[in-house]
Amino acid sequence: MSLGIAVIGTGKMGADHVRRIHRTTSGAHVAAVADPDEARAKEAAAGIDCAVHTDPAAALSAPGVDAVLVASPGPAHEATLLAAFDRGLPVLCEKPLTPDAAGAARIVAAEQRLGRRLVQVGFMRRYDSEYVRLKALLDGGSLGRPLMLHCRHRNASSPSFFTTEMLVNDSVVHEVDATRWLLGQEITAVTVLRPAPSSYAPPALADPQLVLFETDGGAVVDVEIFVNCGFGYQVRCEAVCERGSAEIGTGQEHALTVQSAVDGRGRRGGEIPPDYVVRFADAYDRQVQAWVDATHEGRVEGPGAWDGYAAAAVSEAGVRAQRTGERVPVLLRERPALYA
């Protein structure tokens, strides 16, 4: 029994999901696509036997739709999620769950009313093999309790629409989720230090920054966010524990030794992936496959609405910390029993 999926939003990310479900995912097929831009929707669906709509609601009610993958812009998520809830459809929703914590809290409330969870949020790092092994290592306990995480999040360059706030709520939000997941702790405060910006960053962008988290388990996390580093996409995390340290993101497949055309010196080293599509290609594949497998079995797993809410709340505190230069506490609502 193949799972029929409606893909809502066929921009870059949505079109990639359409391709993935059609070509890579086992046990699922694209049953419908929706995009306000009909031409774009048709292009994404080319060669696939599926319904094509401009209205998300129409796609949700297309024949053979068993589940929904939401890849539309963040402000459109809430309406689609609620519509999917009305139909009892499981949803894999790209991050952010909603643009702000208040919206995310409404999704949490909606699931509470339903009495069950339907949403998985697309924090795909939880499916990356390096992160998975780091999590297993920390949970295994051989290194003792984690004390600090040192994170680096670097992009070669930022798109033209990128704002200083997005350093936190679009980029560092991945470290927010990774921190919460790896440590099993909530973030209680955020501080941001801003060095003099790189002269290669766009004039209005305060890039890079050092974002600091404190957690309710007593851990301290520092995140370098640098979205115009020039050399590629590099995501690193070192977990410093009581009895040892574990790092991901510093390894490489190839070691290439060549003479540099720049300075004539020989160097031996590995390549940095150009972007997140390359770096997390397998994570995206595994995320969707895991969601499909869980859905077949009637389960919901992975990061849920509560995680989407917490990430949004920390992001909001982070943006205030950016603006004020102060340490900003994170005030989360009570965690409902549904997400215990």
Add this chain to the structure above:
Amino acid sequence: MSLGIAVIGTGKMGADHVRRIHRTTSGAHVAAVADPDEARAKEAAAGIDCAVHTDPAAALSAPGVDAVLVASPGPAHEATLLAAFDRGLPVLCEKPLTPDAAGAARIVAAEQRLGRRLVQVGFMRRYDSEYVRLKALLDGGSLGRPLMLHCRHRNASSPSFFTTEMLVNDSVVHEVDATRWLLGQEITAVTVLRPAPSSYAPPALADPQLVLFETDGGAVVDVEIFVNCGFGYQVRCEAVCERGSAEIGTGQEHALTVQSAVDGRGRRGGEIPPDYVVRFADAYDRQVQAWVDATHEGRVEGPGAWDGYAAAAVSEAGVRAQRTGERVPVLLRERPALYA
């Protein structure tokens, strides 16, 4: 349209392929399984809606069978391959294509009579991401012509049935194919040097060995084969080219820094995978997916019958080189136009 696959042989490797096709591969399903041990066949097929046979021929003619995956013992391959040819079924055949070069030559002859290729041989390293990138790098030409390959092929320990000959024809055969594929050259001579065996190897096993290839393109290849190295499964390859060197198999995902319980010293490093199942998990998945995708499109790609024949011929020379201590030339038949 999902491709119906008959899996012939449900031992460890075959059962794993059944699971893979059922759970991981997109666009395919298990249509039939066959194993002389009916209980084992049924166990592999548990929970899957497919035919179960003890006779390979019966499985090939089961309803809905569009293609065949052969994972039975090597001596049984030839009969199954010829039966599949009679039905015009595409085949993915685990290595070795046949146990000896003469048998492989008969498969080549059979495809020539058919006038088309139907077989892909399961040299899965060609689908490993590290090998794929090394191949692309060499083909790209930026490093100049490859001059030497330095290969390491290490297993933690060898199974009880392993023989000295198998160091070459079961293990190094992967480097035979990798050499031919990476360089696009044929191997013309084999020499084997045998150090005093490790005291941790079984008494009858001359382990490790250094196997040397010369190619018709003037390259020299050395392969350390060591099947009782103790520490894990490690496959490395350094391609030394005119303008630089590229290595695979030395990287790692994690860098773990811990104090050793043995000598009290701290070390920082990465983990060695325990076995080929872990090391080449993705390569197996990609191999089967690529074969399914190509079959859907009516193509045959990847290593074919000629590659299976050449690997067998080099292996036979290698075993003679082991026994005699001499440099043994490899004498290949003329390569048929079908495999140009």
Add this chain to the structure above:
Amino acid sequence: MSLGIAVIGTGKMGADHVRRIHRTTSGAHVAAVADPDEARAKEAAAGIDCAVHTDPAAALSAPGVDAVLVASPGPAHEATLLAAFDRGLPVLCEKPLTPDAAGAARIVAAEQRLGRRLVQVGFMRRYDSEYVRLKALLDGGSLGRPLMLHCRHRNASSPSFFTTEMLVNDSVVHEVDATRWLLGQEITAVTVLRPAPSSYAPPALADPQLVLFETDGGAVVDVEIFVNCGFGYQVRCEAVCERGSAEIGTGQEHALTVQSAVDGRGRRGGEIPPDYVVRFADAYDRQVQAWVDATHEGRVEGPGAWDGYAAAAVSEAGVRAQRTGERVPVLLRERPALYA
């Protein structure tokens, strides 16, 4: 002409300097030693033709003394330095120059009165080959302006007398000097974050900590100080610049691949040095040789009294930041022209 050196203080560090000057340094010899513990002084001087005193002043006036190496406890430095100044003797003074910023300011004032510099402070990292190359790389400008430094300073375990304050003023003080030297900037503020301490640290010790510097050039520096990490002595520094990043302290001489006796897994990696004596052995040798060479030529180079003062001032701010949890500004005096 060999330089006659009086070594003041023959504890662990001083005795090591006596051995170094006697056996390793070219162009110098030990002319006198002094230690309140006469037996210890004699033991350090065993086999060396030199004067042995319990009084530092007596050692300074011993025949053939051309220069002084101060390795006594910090509180004793000021008197010895002023006595050496009276005699116009060049001094290499182990860090700290003095225990507090006020004392260091008095040394600065004394040199100003002399109208020339006589003191080099023993910040030996400036002579470590890794740091030297990092400094050259940053100064070379190919990476653009440095934006952040990420530092790790880890000891296997702390001695019994170690206090929480010493995490900053005894350990992180090395990063204070390294930051000032690498960037050529003054540190303007310190913040300290304290995770829940490791359960392997002594009960009274708040270990580890994350110490943050801001500089007058707009750089941000984070320093993990962890003096009970268990696995060895590890000093790392990553300089994140506008056009690339450079790391030191992650390399290794050996890559050892062995099966772990703990978990049975194979790992490939390099050894962490056990302590600073091993890690910085060459740096100590080079520091003393460079000081001897400069003294022969009538020059004073390396970190001077001003650097000792600035390090003390930042350390004092750091200790306040530890205690208060606040961001503490560093208020330096005007830098005298002598140290321009």
Add this chain to the structure above:
Amino acid sequence: MSLGIAVIGTGKMGADHVRRIHRTTSGAHVAAVADPDEARAKEAAAGIDCAVHTDPAAALSAPGVDAVLVASPGPAHEATLLAAFDRGLPVLCEKPLTPDAAGAARIVAAEQRLGRRLVQVGFMRRYDSEYVRLKALLDGGSLGRPLMLHCRHRNASSPSFFTTEMLVNDSVVHEVDATRWLLGQEITAVTVLRPAPSSYAPPALADPQLVLFETDGGAVVDVEIFVNCGFGYQVRCEAVCERGSAEIGTGQEHALTVQSAVDGRGRRGGEIPPDYVVRFADAYDRQVQAWVDATHEGRVEGPGAWDGYAAAAVSEAGVRAQRTGERVPVLLRERPALYA
């Protein structure tokens, strides 16, 4: 008591030794220099209070000469060594001891007549910290018996006078000594495989080559010698043992991450030293210091005349193996008791 050293030969290597003894070595000074080119001798001795001669014999008998460092061309070594023996002077002789095995055998015979050893041969790798630790590791026994060594010896480019024979008797001779020393075994046979030469090597040079040693302890050693690799000077050695593998030469001090100006890709890696002067700078310093220290104590240690002879004998077999393409046995004389 400072050791007075006569440096014979003030070409590049000899002049460097003069500088080293004058500036770096503790407990020694340059007492005399000799070079047929008087201007060159004077230039090397500039600023040093020492005798300057054109005749080696005159330098040996200059006042205050206690020991000799021979850095003249190989053909001149024998006469100088015998003259030093006549005076009972300890000698540190740059490699090769003599240009051929017959000459080296005469040096061995001369020491036997003296009844004591006076010569140390300049195989400086034995003083390199990486090699020293590898040797200690192998001797420590934790890895079991060494089975194979995989060696790489690469130069950026070869000087104009370099010949194919010199790949073996000038370059690989270092691996000959390293193999004998690391394993404590004699080399019994040499085989050479010659790939099609790099198009970047001079036309007459068969570069690179793969040189294979067999030892009397049953080990197998492969050495890639590539003197026009383009990217730098790289000396690597992996010792594959029964219970693990240890590699040197793959580490690095810096990890630099930058975007390549060639292909626009980011890479993280370490620098390859440009030449042996940089790579083995410390080894040369330590070699001379160890020789001076041993001489002070009346000891001779390090590689001696027998090692020089054995290296010459293996080199001669290696050159024959190059020419014939055959496996060439090494026939050593009986090892005299003096070198037991």
